Amino acid sequence: MxxxxxxxxxxxxxxDTSVWAGWADWLGVPPHTVSALVGAVVVQGRDNADALRLLRPGLDVAAETAARDAAGCGESLxxxxxxxxxxxxxxxxxxxxxxxxxxxxxxxxxxxxxxxxxxxxxxxxxxxxxxxxxxxxxxxxxxxxxxxxxxxxxxxxxxxxxxxxxxxxxxxxxxxxxxxxxxxxxxxxxxxxxxxxxxxxxxxxxxxxxxxx
Structure with a gap:
């Protein structure tokens, strides 16, 4: 049972709309650009963080997340x-x-x-x-x-x-x-x-x- x-x-x-919009603002690109790249990595079966690395190759997502938090731009549900x-x-x-x-x-x-x-x-x-x-x-x-x-x-x-x-x-x-x-x-x-x-x-x-x- x-x-x-x-x-x-x-x-x-x-x-996740606001999550990706927040990253778009942080990285200085339009939200639809991030959304399109998320779609690209989805169909390839890749991790969604790879969408951010397509925008900024070599991006340390954990470090960048900490920087967003320190700047008051971190996650908010x-x-x-x-x-x-x-x-x-x-x-x-x-x-x-x-x-x-x-x-x-x-x-x-x-x-x-x-x-x-x-x-x-x-x-x-x-x-x-x-x-x-x-x-x-x-x-x-x-x-x-x-x-x-x-x-x-x-x-x-x-x-x-x-x-x-x-x-x-x-x-x-x-x-x-x-x-x-x-x-x-x-x-x-x-x-x-x-x-x-x-x-x-x-x-x-x-x-x-x-x-x-």
Whole structure:
């Protein structure tokens, strides 16, 4: 029996629009340029930070992120960044008696910002707090541990094949591939993604229905 719904953050709960717009401002290029380059690295199966390195070869993304933070231009997750279905869908999951866990590849600072949004979730944790990141197996071991469940009782919902679907399935979790954001749309019909996904959904509103079906 499924007891827990665990959700990725970027392009699952939060639109990355403001994230990339912030980088565009910082690097002095139009937002659509960054978006186009993100699309280019997506179709090549590369890390999204490579889009920034196309703009500035050799860019040390970690150092540049620290510089943005020091300048007061760092990451900021607000209500406006949430997809419209997030609050009602998470509330529906809890109403259905399911534990809701938010766990993604974000910083500890992002975790604090997510908690400040007062989302209907039981647990919020990030890779920055755990010291392990997707797609590492340890990330999913920590997820199952904090959920207090067996792997097969947990559904991981996400958009990214390499970070979400493949490692979650390998760890024994059920998976729901969300067709949202560049990764979710581009890889939606890839045979390997279809094989790894227990369910394929277009909205978080579908989660309760598919897991209870």
């Amino acid at each position: 499924i007891t827990t719904i665990a959700l990725d953050v970027g392009e699952t709960l939060i639109s 607000t209500e406006a960044d949430l997809y419209a279905d997030v609050r009602p869908a998470l509330a529906a999951m809890r109403d259905a008696g399911l534990q809701v866990v938010i766990a993604g590849n974000q910083t500890a600072r992002a975790a604090d910002q997510l908690r400040a949004l007062d989302l209907p979730a039981d647990i919020i944790a990030t890779s920055g707090e755990w010291g392990t990141a997707k797609p590492e197996a340890e990330f999913f071991e920590r997820l199952v541990d904090v959920a207090g469940a067996r792997p097969e009782q947990v559904v991981y919902v996400g958009d990214h094949p390499a970070n979400d679907m493949f490692p979650a399935a390998a760890a024994g979790l059920r998976t729901a591939h969300l067709r949202r954001g560049p990764w979710g749309y581009y890889w939606a019909y890839d045979p390997a993604v279809i094989a790894a996904a227990t369910w394929r959904i277009d909205s978080l509103a579908e989660v309760v229905e598919v897991v209870r079906r």
